[in-house]
Structures are given as C-alpha cells and as structure tokens.
Amino acid sequence: MGIGDMRNDPQIGQSWQHHSGRMYQVILVTNTTHPSDKFPVTVVYQNMTNATVWSRPLSDWHRSFTEMPS
Incomplete structure (x- = not known):
C-alpha cells in the first residue's frame, strides 16, 4: 500500500x-x-505564519496534526 x-x-x-x-x-x-527504517516516508511542512520549515516521519504525523478543510 x-x-x-x-x-x-x-x-x-x-x-x-x-x-x-x-x-x-x-x-x-x-x-x-523505497521507504525503509533508515529512510522513512517523511512529511516536509512549512509554518504558514513565519515560513519556518520542518519535517516529521509520516508514521508520527497523525499524532500531532489535524487536516484543515480546503
């Protein structure tokens, strides 16, 4: 998947x-x-107020984020 x-x-x-x-x-x-333990699927995201860029493994994403309606 x-x-x-x-x-x-x-x-x-x-x-x-x-x-x-x-x-x-x-x-x-x-x-x-080709995700692996060494290189997991990672989300790169940007703060919409100050443009700071962050990254976080996808496996950890839903613990802290909620999608906003488009």
Whole structure:
C-alpha cells in the first residue's frame, strides 16, 4: 500500500493544524519510492505564519496534526 491508501495522509499543498494551534502547509512528502527504517516516508511542512520549515516521519504525523478543510 502506498501513501494515502489507508487514511487521510498529508498531500502537497494541504493545510494542517498542529495540536498547538499553529497552521502548516505540506510542501513535500519524501522517501515514498523505497521507504525503509533508515529512510522513512517523511512529511516536509512549512509554518504558514513565519515560513519556518520542518519535517516529521509520516508514521508520527497523525499524532500531532489535524487536516484543515480546503
């Protein structure tokens, strides 16, 4: 199964809210071709207020983020 098959996984351009209340936009999803423990599927996202860029493994994404309606 690929990204997005089982749950509402983040897609490029989507807005998500962190549990802290801050808003982020997904700018990239990496390591999707051959993910491994060493190189897991990773979400790269940007703070919509101050443009800070962050990354987080997809496996940890839904613990802290809620998708915002488009």
